[in-house]
Amino acid sequence: MDIDMDYERPNVETIKCVVVGDNAVGKTRLICARACNTTLTQYQLLATHVPTVWAIDQYRVCQEVLERSRDVVDEVSVSLRLWDTFGDHHKDRRFAYGRSDVVVLCFSIANPNSLNHVKTMWYQEIKHFCPRTPVILVGCQLDLRYADLEAVNRARRPLARPIKRGDILPPERGREVAKELGIPYYETSVFDQFGIKDVFDNAIRAALISRRHLQFWKSHLKKVQKPLLQAPFLPPKAPPPVIKIPECPTPNMNEAGYLLDSPLCADVMFVLQEQDCIFAHKIYLATSSSKFYDLFLMECEESPHSDDTQCNKENTNKDVLTGQLETNSDSDEASLKSPDVKIPPPESSESLNMLEPESGETNSAARSLSSWGKGFVSVHKEMQVNPVSKRTCPVTVVKMDSSVQAAPFKTVLQFLYTGQLDENEKDLTRLAQIAEILEVFDLRMMVENIMNKEAFMNQEITKAFHVRKANRIKECLCKGTFSDVTFKLDDGSIKAHKPLLICSCEWMSAMFGGSFIESSNSEVALPNINKTSMQAVLDYLYTKQLSSSQELDTLELIALANRFCLPHLTALAEQHAVQELTKASMSGVAIDGEVLSYLELAQFHNANQLAAWCLHYICTNYNSVCSKFRKEIKAKSSDNQEYFERHRWPPVWYLKEEDHYQRVKKEREKEDVALNKHHSKRKWCFWNSSAVVA
Incomplete structure (x- = not known):
């Protein structure tokens, strides 16, 4: 299509518009947005500047560009021809200025020097080559006024000068220069598609008005208006920050296995016929095996005068003994109490065979287990020195039968702690026999699978094992079964289990596993903590899930999670708080005051994501919040005040x-x-x- 065809069409005004300005101010992108309808992604807009000149030949070779050049402004049909130019000051641009109808002079609102060059260089050059041509001043890259400058600078090339907040020019700076030069002023953003039509439509008006003065006989130009005012651009509200939940810390089975090898807070000791002694923890064994659950529950029933932290009397009644709980049956879940196990009441002399205490034992009577289960001889309680802490503490002593050897028995315990079995285990046959004797049926099936070259089936067994174990742990936390520590709180007490806490929380591990006095105490006082919040923390440590209690105070939980160094729990509590605030806001409840109270407490307790959400809410609702809580806003920290002023909406x-x-x-x-x-x-x-x- 010939470029001269529009000149021959009647009542079609061809406008030559020359675009000038410094390098990298956005001239070419502005031209392409108008001539080619080019839409660029944010990352393309932030990419390294490549010096380009949009060629006038596009009108000859591209039908779409030619079609888009046609427009109707104030009932006048026009064909707009855009001319791009070099931004280098020393280059000759006189070829572009020839027969120009209007000049669009561009600068970047993020580059004060480009605005200074408007007066010192560009306007003088324009008036030298085309003194009677109208000029329009355009501030480009408007989106940088409210953009994340850190992201902008990261996207630029490494050696590029970073854009600073102080470099961003306010609208009045460009307007003052335009007023001084006596020319209209507009602002544009290619990224937001703002101001592009304003700039070129009003450039066309300026050109047509100038042409009307020279060609007064053209009656169709009488309705052309002078360049119109541009309404200011209201930037969009920033989206609320998304609360990111870090990857849930999976239970560290290796740490549980280490706890067996280094038995901190051990409360049970197995004595083998070879006089080997193996220390372990009731909570790990009881939640992994129904046989051990029954054994330790029976031992508690037979020791009614023992310390409450060693046995919870509330859980020794028959309802608990016959309660339904998942067990290690061959394929299905079974009741917690095995049908073939009969536990007579303590006063029944027929079932109690009182053994003489051996050397090293206390005067407490030992109960015979030979008729109760294979592999077990007796059980009693005595004071023993912990091999790790070197402190004397009450321990349940279980004497094992001679058929139970130390090496395979230790492997069985390792499985009960971790749920894992090494496929390279040497004596699988003996291990299967011990698992059968102790009724650890999961382990027996895993051994059979390995021996049958079907070890891949053990994955499902392991998954089922951990599900059942998690359910039993919840049950023990709820009822306090086999607890060995009681937390004394402001409004009550909660029973817990040191071994589980040591493996779930580094703070607890330091307290119970170190040289602190709490490691040997059965009661630990935690001042300034309420029962509901502590229960939520324990629920999380035991299950890795956040409690959904209606009475839960989210800020109290966040403070406690920060105190115990639990970042994942903090994130869950932050997410819960944001969901509750959002739900209340959507239902019409005023949350402005609540958000203000959340802000500094969240910052103080390192709940950074919740603090960021509160800052965003206050900034995007600044006028309404400030009208109701002006004093509270003014009382915030200087950093918060600065953030409000920088990010408030509308700005x-x-x-x-x-x-x-x-x-x-x-x-x-x-x-x-x-x-x-x-x-x-x-x-x-x-x-x-x-x-x-x-």
């Missing part, structure tokens, strides 16, 4: 621009009314004079 610069726009709009409306009255008066005088002559 201060927009409010100023809106005021200026409304004021100038009213002034222009008054001028238009006065001008219309003047024209009407002139017409009336003309007609009157014509009538007199007639």
